[in-house]
Amino acid sequence: MSSQEIEVLVVGAGQAGIAMSEHLGLHGVPHVVLERDRIAEQWRTRRWDSLVANGPAWHDRFPGQEFNVDPDTFATKEQVADYFVSYAEKIDAPIRTGVEVTSVRKNHGRTGFRVETSDGVIEARHVVAATGAFQKPVIPPVIPDSAGIPQIHSSSYRNSQQLPDGAVLVVGAGSSGVQIADELQQSGRQVYLAVGPHDRPPRSYRGRDFCWWLGVLGKWEASAPPRGAEHVTIAVSGAHGGNTVDFRALAASGIILLGMAGAYDDGIVSFAADLRTNIANGDANYLSMLDEADAYITRNGLDLPEEPQARILGPDPDCVTNPIRELDLAASGITSIVWATGFAFDYGWLQVDAFDDNGKPKHQRGISSEPGIYFLGLPWQSRRGSSFIWGVWHDAKYLADQIAIQRSYHAYTASRPSAD
Structure with missing residues (x-):
């Protein structure tokens, strides 16, 4: 050698x-x-x-x-x-x-x-x-292989054609989960999306991308995540030319939102009662950034176009106000699961x-x-x-x-x- x-x-x-x-x-x-x-x-x-x-x-x-x-x-x-x-x-x-x-x-x-x-x-x-x-892709040990339903990690997902016909459960609402769920829904499938805690910045605001806002507001230089937010994902996407991730719009497209995935028992997956809280916290993060951006514009006398419609969130969809706590995979027609649950x-x-x-x-x-x-x-x-x-x-x-x-x-x- x-x-x-x-x-x-x-x-x-x-x-x-x-x-x-x-x-x-x-x-x-x-x-x-x-x-x-x-x-x-x-x-x-x-x-x-x-x-x-x-x-x-x-x-x-x-x-x-x-x-x-x-x-x-x-x-x-x-x-x-x-x-x-x-x-x-x-x-x-x-x-x-x-x-x-x-x-x-x-x-x-x-x-x-x-x-x-x-x-x-x-x-x-x-x-x-x-x-x-x-x-190392992480798939939580929730649903055993013996359940007989194909499960893949988001890193192995390529396109909708690789999944068997039927509805899909996507677990994880960070960048990967949101984009994959949206793509699957647009391909004609019924999609269920489990949404955990997340930050939801605007893709752009008043003519500037959120990357620009994080820069001028000094947020890129933060040395550590806020306490308790070490594992909070960021729901942001460059898909479709770079639109802000909007869970209400995803629900309006037909995606059924769920809380964090929990236990599995005999074909039934349970979900936490945290969906409304997760959506609300994501909204608060979003609106807070708009506030900081407005204050920065005023403080520096910038001539950037106002965008009042960015603050209009709309009503919560039924899947948020009346969340599903248990889902029978077979009865719901779910034939595959995509885990967008990160890496180790x-x-x-x-x-x-x-x-x-x-x-x-x-x-x-x-x-x-x-x-x-x-x-x-x-x-x-x-x-x-x-x-x-x-x-x-x-x-x-x-x-x-x-x-x-x-x-x-x-x-x-x-x-x-x-x-x-």
């Missing part, structure tokens, strides 16, 4: 790994990026066919290159993947595709790490885990002391508790924007700076006093 040495090994060639490579290159740090598939593979094969970016092209990009689309449009998943391939070529990133990292272990009695890969062993002084947060970390290959008892990385702005190990692409790694394309670029710059500082310490040689 071949053996190589490198200063920094970056694992993953998605947006995080490419950003890391750019900043390491600017510092002149020797490094290699290993990717088990193709560059930006997850954008191509772990997303549904019609997916577009959740932010407009002028915002969701690296500073050094624009998308080759209208800045106010939302790039398709293929355009996003092609963008990263082009960017990697532009910076001449040293990426090796088709190479899987199987284990990383700390060397004993000397610096660095032993990295075992499908293409041999690499000795690295520093290792950056740039595999992001969307690693999967760092089984990283066998170092850098995780808590729940398997979550222990780190400060991506610098782990294990010296020489770094994480990149984590939600809230340094700020609210960390898991966005532009946010990971800034986090990568910080980590590259820290690696360069450590290299300078290692390069230090004490001068010897002259002998008289």
